[in-house]
Amino acid sequence: MSLKKITLISAALLFSSFQASAHNVWIEKADGAEYVVRFGHNPTEKYPENKLKPVQAVMQDGKTESISTTFKDGEAYFAMPENASIILLGYDNGVWSKLKNGRTVEKNKIEVPDAEFSKNPIKFSKNIVKWDSNATKTFNTPYELVPMTKPVAGQEFEIKALKDGQPLEGMKIAKSEEDPGVLTNKDGLAKFKAEKGANKVYAEYKLDTPDNKEYGFQQLEYVLSFDAE
Template sequence: MFAKSRQRVLAAFIACCASSASAHTVWLESVDKSTTDYQVLFGGHAGKLEPYRPEKLKQIDAVDRQGKTLAVSRDVTADGVRLHVDGAPVLISMHFDNGIHTRPPTGRSVEKPMNEVPGATRATYAVKYHKTVVDWSPLVTQIIGQPFEVVPLSAKQPAAGEPFRIRVLQDGKPVAGVKLGHGEEGTASDPVTDADGVAAFVPKPGFNRLWAGKRIAVDDNPKYTELSYEYSFGFDAR
């Protein structure tokens, strides 16, 4: 399922690397069309995969149709992190902490708090969240309590080319002005959530990754000046 070029990129993930704080989301792809085995992927600009440190995966949860929590095991391999879900999942969710990235007076960003970089005045704390819908059911429309969360408004599997409505929540409350996009980031023409946190997303045929993101200015924090939330919502369109 995975191209050789993808595997070469993922094989490098064990090495530490500093990456840009923007437009890097985490998501799952099924291994050989399995509903229980998945590869964790981390993306960047222009559709490229990037390496990452497995300890940044802070949370992985899976639930079945009855809402029962299923055991999830992870395996760090040469081509990345693989997950195995014990049971029949309906929904899998993840939290990925990409750390604080500080821009020094000259040069590229470094993965350190701002107060550890002499002369720095800007830093971004990058936090990522994800859901994969394995099987559409009423459960997938429930709020699971992520600090930044995408929630579909219908339990019916989306159809390619037809608007699919979602709500974006921050700390459990609808948030306006959040851009949606395909893949890794939005464009100027993409939909934006309204006052109720709702926007319509038009899926493409096959597997989709709905992107949502928001940046929040932070005052009086010695470690960072901005909080970056990014979300990846993965599902198959019929």
């Protein structure tokens, strides 16, 4: 077996170990005209306001604008701009370390040097609210999932994973947090079968950071949401 295949298999096994602690961010329609930024999985969880990055809207003209949010009851709420095509989210969950006794604490490896590992969980989300030419474009985010074509219910289509604008190999693409999914190829591509109505694509990736003094790796979770007919 080639080293490349071993590496990809190891990545898949590692992703399965993340599922118990996986948390994501995405948007949902709230009461009235408001939308809410959700965090967690099922059930959702409250979160500190300072961990959520500014909410961004990609407008129909392709320009990106910051959206004003109101934080209440542990969640961020906002009004959807009339001409928004996409809502972009970012969330930095800080640094977490697993202790030898099995507990996980929000401390870095300087504070707990004997921890089994220390990680920085980061979350990103692209929520396509209106399908237009922006849906297949990139928007200069650290990580990104880009549909190559407009999804059709019941059919597979390709998604490209990017890191800093470059194709990313070995990112897991799945239909749920529990789904083993598939890994993107050397061109950053993977296929996903769309379903009728609302869809969520879940992605995971681990980036080792050997030179970082506070944590040993970043754990990325990403959600791409869209509707298909």
